[in-house]
Amino acid sequence: MDLYSFYASSTSYRVRIALHLKGLAFNTLPVNLLAMEQQRPDYLARNPAGAVPLLDDGGVRVSQSLAIIDYLDAKYPAEPRLIPAGGIERARVLEIAQLIACDTQPLNGLRVLRYLKGDMALDDATRQRWYEAWIDQGFRPLEKLLGRTGAERFCVGDAPTLADCCLVPQVLNAQQHRCALDAYPRVRAVYAHCAGLAAFQRAAPEQQPDFPG
Ligand SMILES: N[C@@H](CCC(=O)N[C@@H](CS)C(=O)NCC(=O)O)C(=O)O
Structure with missing residues (x-):
């Protein structure tokens, strides 16, 4: 699993916490927001919103931190559940x-x-x-x-x-x-x-x- 992330991004930080809480291994692919790497054509092709975080799970790309965490919680439902089922x-x-x-x-x-x-x-x-x-x-x-x-x-x-x-x-x-x-x-x-x-x-x-x- 790859996480496009910027160290100082609070929304990337949310997803990094979730990945560690669930004990999931991932590679960090840094996107330097100060150098505007989020607007490069190759990155925009991955995430048209031009923002981090972006998860790439074997070619399945998910953007939006809450959607990513929901995706991880549904795919790996073992404890801890980050979003209670009901x-x-x-x-x-x-x-x-x-x-x-x-x-x-x-x-x-x-x-x-x-x-x-x-x-x-x-x-x-x-x-x-x-x-x-x-x-x-x-x-x-x-x-x-x-x-x-x-x-x-x-x-x-x-x-x-x-x-x-x-x-x-x-x-x-x-x-x-x-x-x-x-x-x-x-x-x-x-x-x-x-x-x-x-x-x-x-x-x-x-x-x-x-x-x-
Ligand atoms: N709603 C999005 C917000 C993502 C967001 O705002 N990311 C910021 C970093 S915290 C970003 O990439 N900004 C790019 C920019 O400002 O150009 C989410 O929760 O993932």
């Missing part, structure tokens, strides 16, 4: 994952930040306000959802799921953008617990072959 737990995992993946990350993605800086000519301070505003609008409801599930170590239940695969990279990203996270104690607690686990550590940016060091 019941309210499934709904809770998906609502947290989608709050991060659909309502938070896309507003602060690389291409958006690049557009704000280039086409919109916004200065550093204004772009920082933008970034912090969307983190706050995502993390405030996230904190409430984690209160509903009673989360202290994992977002839902007592094992890692898709929701944790989304939460950890988003918190790291927010920290790297110097966001204050004091208002979100449950978010920080889940992050602290999960980030200490081997699968999450192996998936971390600094462990990737393209990490610049």
Whole structure:
């Protein structure tokens, strides 16, 4: 299995966590987003969206981090299940994952930040306000959802799921953008617990072959 990935990409990080949690071997094929390798014709032929992550499973190509993790979970259903098969737990995992993946990350993605800086000519301070505003609008409801599930170590239940695969990279990203996270104690607690686990550590940016060091 090949994973097209960029060390600093939070969406690639989600999939790397999932692969390690499931104990699946994979090759990392780095795509340098800063060098715009995602727009090269050969890469666009593989993923027309011009983004990472992209999974190539013996010629079967799947893009979109949530779809990739769902594909892996369905193909390798042995524990740990990252998306519960049914019941309210499934709904809770998906609502947290989608709050991060659909309502938070896309507003602060690389291409958006690049557009704000280039086409919109916004200065550093204004772009920082933008970034912090969307983190706050995502993390405030996230904190409430984690209160509903009673989360202290994992977002839902007592094992890692898709929701944790989304939460950890988003918190790291927010920290790297110097966001204050004091208002979100449950978010920080889940992050602290999960980030200490081997699968999450192996998936971390600094462990990737393209990490610049
Ligand atoms: N919804 C997609 C988002 C993927 C995405 O935004 N990837 C970013 C890196 S985190 C990317 O490749 N951006 C390319 C660019 O900005 O040109 C997913 O979950 O996989």
